[in-house]
Amino acid sequence: QSALTQPASVSGSPGQSITISCTGTSSDVGGYNLVSWYQQFPGKAPKVMIYEVNKRPSGESNHFSGSKSGNTASLTISGLQAEDEADYYCCSYAGGGTYVFGTGTKVTVL
C-alpha cells in the first residue's frame, strides 16, 4: 500500500493550464478506472472534483478534467483561477476493498 506519486507542487498564472500527475502501479491506477481527485483547502475537508478517471460531479466546474494512461492518472486545470489555489490529491481503488491516496500536490496561482 505505497502512496501514489504526485509532484509536491505545481504553479501557473491565471488563465494558464496546469496538469498534475499521479503515478501508481498496475495494481491500483493501472488496474482499474477508479481514480478520483480531491481538492482540499487549508483546515477544510477534501471535496471530490473528478471520479472514475474523467467524470465530474454535477455542479462542478468544467475547467477540471481527468485522464489516465497506463499507471499514471492526470488532473488538468484549464483557465487557472485564483480560487483554484489548494492542495489536490488523487486516490485509486487498489483491489480487495482497499484504497490508496497520492502524496498530494500544492497548486499555486502566481
Added chain:
Amino acid sequence: EMQLLESGGGLVQPGGSLRLSCAASDFSFRNYAMTWVRQAPGKGLEWVSVIRADGGATNYADSVNGRFTISRDNSKHTLYLQINSLRAEDTAVYYCAKLSCTSISCYQAGFDPWGQGTQVIVSS
C-alpha cells in the same frame, strides 16, 4: 443535503484508546458503505478503513490493521472507529466519508461527502 459529523477525538496518551463516531443525516445511511480517512498534521491523506453497508465486510490499511476496528449502527445512522494501542504516529484529523453503494469496493463516485473531521492527538 447529505451530512456527516464526526466526534470523539481528543488528547490521549500513547497506548490509550478512543472511539470515534460519525453521525450521518439526510441520506439512507444503511444503503451505503462508509470509510475513514486520516491526515496527520501537515501531511497528506491516508486511507484507513472501509465497511460494507450491512457491516458484514470490512478492510483496513496495513498501518492500522489489528489496532483499529470499524463498525456501524444503522439504526442510529452512525459509523464508528475504535482505535486501540494508540501511537504518536496516529495523531491526525480523522474524516469519515460515504461511498456510492453498498459494497466496500464501490468507488465509482469517489468518497463523497466527507465530514469536517475530528482531531486525535496522541501525546504524553
